[in-house]
Structures are given as structure tokens and as C-alpha cells.
Amino acid sequence: MSAAESSAGVGTRVDRVALAVVALTVVALALRLVGLGSRPFHWDEARVGYWSLRFLDTGAFEYRPVAGGPFLYVVDRTVFALVGATDATARGVVAVVGGLAPLTALLFRGRSTAGDAPPRYRLDDAETVAFAGLLAVSPVLLYYGRFLRGDVPLAVFSLVVVGCAIRILDGDGAGYRYLGAAALGLALASSAFVVGTLVCLLAAAVLTVDQRRLVGEGASARDLLERAAERLRGSTRSALGALGILLAVHLFFYAPRADGSIRPSLATVDAAVLGSLRKFYGVRVVGRRQGGEHELLPYLSAHVETLLAASAVVLALAFVGFLVDRYGRGPSRPVVAFHAYWAGVSLLVFPIITEESAAWLAVHTVAPALVPAAAGVGLLVRYGSRALDRSDATGVAVAALLGLAVAGQLGVAVAGTAYGPTSTENPLVHHAQPADDLDPFVADVSAAIEGNEGTDVLFYGTTFVPAGETSVDRPPVGVTWGNRLPLPWYLERLGAETDGVRDVDGLAAIERPPPVVVADAGQRSTVASHLDGYETSTYRLSLWNREVVVFVRA
Structure with missing residues (x-):
């Protein structure tokens, strides 16, 4: 074969890989966008949606660490202004970011390789497509890619940062430095968990360099670090350009x-840079020291249980991919080791820094684990390919059966989690997820308050109404307002004016009650005795221990 023919063959293969990744990206977007508003808002989602609507209404916004990173608030405010506020449009930002995640696999793709060996530092063609496919259908990323939290954006932007760093270390153009700087700025704005991600990245880098030192691969650790720092920094012009992009994104x-x-x-500028750091430290560090501690073992065990229940296939592939790459024949690949260490360190870091044990922590372990998992899929593909070349029917059958088993288990996990029931049987469902559909609530309230003047919705009882006047224009807010979640999001969408009374005397003093009254389900008979001509509905606003009764004027 001539050099020209060889080059053309490589180009065709690369094009096919890119087309496969693009096709998987389309699939990923479809999986996340179809039926995006079918599940009612979780309490955390309702907070983000509500404050985004308040930002749209008042035009005022200020970073509040207790409310998470500003990325979703700023972007959703624009989305609501352009296309309106619904459950689907609110989640659309996360769905699009998660749906485009398979494209990041191209940053990890290797150039042409000899024979069937994987590239020295990157992923081969089969592994690149496998990585994109796992990003598209991994149950944890799929479920929380349809959820209004910053975990998936943080994970995706972090992968982009690492992918761009790999390209720069391999000597590619300064464009990757600028893209990586923008992605880092977006990651910093996505979630407070970015601190944990940075710790994991640093630990993974140290462990990867130390691994190469222990096995005697390549230059010394000092030479590796000096060379890496030089390439990452680049020319003064490109370094300043990247820093400017990072600061611009952060300021925005x-x-x-x-x-x-x-x-x-x-x-x-001071408020955006130094002020945000001071606020973060005051709330997330000082505030945690004053009563925010928790035991590690229960959080760690819950985290591992979630991973095994929802992502056992991914973890098994990652474990095999890492072990074979680390201890198999030939030199190990830093890209596989780095992401395996990243995932391993995250098992400990995120249970430590989180304030609540929740299934979304799995996102921060699964995302980096997909790289060694893709290496595990690559092993299977190469095994099947060699068996096919040797006309080994048994080997081909074994490879096919293993592939079908992996795909089948992933499909079962997706069906049972990402599109599974909103119940305790689903390992990814948090207890603050409403157990009932709230579309009837929205429809009833919308019809009842149409043309009404004054208060539209009245909350009753000390569970929902504070003793004194409190402002809910910006976080933090009182516990009683939090007890109303996720209803404030739906009521704000409808433009409903709300008020509250704490006891029967306050309710009796109202000459004409509003068209809608919301109370704890245990107060049904008490409230009903003071309302004539109202129809009632009951809604479970969580998986347990949060049931409300809604009175709607007939």
C-alpha cells in the first residue's frame, strides 16, 4: 500500500469515528430531551427554577453559595425570557450539556495506530466510540442529565478541561488552551462541588506521575512536570489569552x-472574584465547621451502594480496563490511569465534602470512570476482531455474547433508573422527589386564579407560614418556605400571589378566602370546616412524610 493510500485509509477511519460520535450525540440528545418534563420537579430543582424566575422578574442577581453555582440561574433566566418557563425548558440546559457530552470523546481520540494496539497516550478508534456511547447511555449521567442540578454540567466541563489538557500536552494548537480555559470557567460556575473535582484532578495527576516513576516509564517525575507545565503554559500571548477567557467567563x-x-x-470585579471566594469560604467552610459535620462511613457506604445499584456494568468495565492497562503486557497509558485514579479518589472525596448523602454524587465518580470503562470495551472489541481474523468461531461467539450481556445490562439499568419509577425502588430517586404528578395541581390552580384579584393561594399552618415577615426574594430563606417545595416553582410560573395564615383564627378572619388554599394533609378537617364550596386534592410532595391537601374553589 502506498503512503497516499495509507493516509487516505486513516482519514476514512477517522471520519467514520467522528460520524459515529456525532450519531451517538444525536441519540444522547434525544434520550434526554424526549419527555423531559414528564417528572415533577424535585425540591432542589424547584429552588433553582424559582430563583431563576425571580431573577427574570426583578433583574437582580447576586451569588449565594447556599444556592449553588450561578451557571444554571444565569442561563435559565435567559431561557425563560426566550421560550417561557416549564419543567422541560428549565431542565433543557442540563439536558443539552449532557446530550453534547459524547463529543468530548473526540478530545481523547488517538491518531493512527499500527496494527491493533491502542495509541500510546490516547484512546483508539473503538475506545473513542465506546467512550462516546457510555457518555450517551450511562444510567447515572442520563438520569441526572434530565435533572436541574449542576452535577452533570460540572462533570462534562471537567472532562472537556482534561481533554483539552491532553491535546495541549500532545503538542496540539493553542485553540485547545482557549477552549479548556472557557470550560474551566464554566465548571467553576456550575457547582460548589468543583472544589471536590479539583482535589480529585490534583490527586489523580500525582498518582499518575508516581505510577510512571515506579515502573520506570519515560522521564523522571521532575522532567515530566516541567515539560507538562511548559506545554500547558505555552507562549505568553496564548497564556494571557486563556487567562483572559477564564476571567471573562468567571465575571459573566x-x-x-x-x-x-x-x-x-x-x-x-471585586465582588465576582474576591467576593465570591469570601462568600464561599464563609458558607461552605466556616459554616460547615459550626455544625455541618457528618459521619463518613454511612455516606461512603450509601455512595458505593448507589454506584453498584445503578452503574455496576460501568464500574466492572472500568475495573477491568484499568487492571489490564496497568498490569497487562506493554506500557500503561496515562489517560486510562489518570481517569481511574480520578474516579477512585472521588469515592472518598465527595462523601466527605457533601452536606447530604444523595444519589447525584454518583455523577462525579461515573463520569471519569467511563474512560477506563471504554478501555475495557476496547479489550473486548480487539479480542473479537482478532478471533474474526483467525476465523475462530468460538472466540467470536464469546465476544458477541459478552458484548450483548454488557449492552443488555446497560439497557436494563437505564430502563430501571433513568426512565424507571419515581419510587424508593429506583436507586437514583432522592426522597425529595414528589411521588405524585403535579400537572393536575398546576391545571387546577391556573383555572382557579384566572381573573382573581388579591391573594391567589393561601398557605395554612405553622408548617408553611413563619411567625414573622420574611423576604423570599433571594436565598437563603426560612425552613417554612422550604417546606412548601416544590410548589413555589409552579406558583411563580403561574404568577400567583401567595400569602399565609398560621392558625384557625387567622383563617376565620378572612372574609372571602382565596381561590386556592394549601395545608398539611393532617389539617384537612380543620381547614375544610372554614371553607365552603371547595374541592380537595391530595398530593405527595416527596417519597415519604410530605403530603399536602389543596382546596380549590369550585
């Missing part, structure tokens, strides 16, 4: 806003 999301716009000034 963290700068306080008035009337919906950022006022350029030194005070704004």
Missing part, C-alpha cells in the same frame, strides 16, 4: 446584576 457568571445587566466597575 459571578458578577452581581441590577436590572438584569452587569455594571462594569472595580467593585463588580
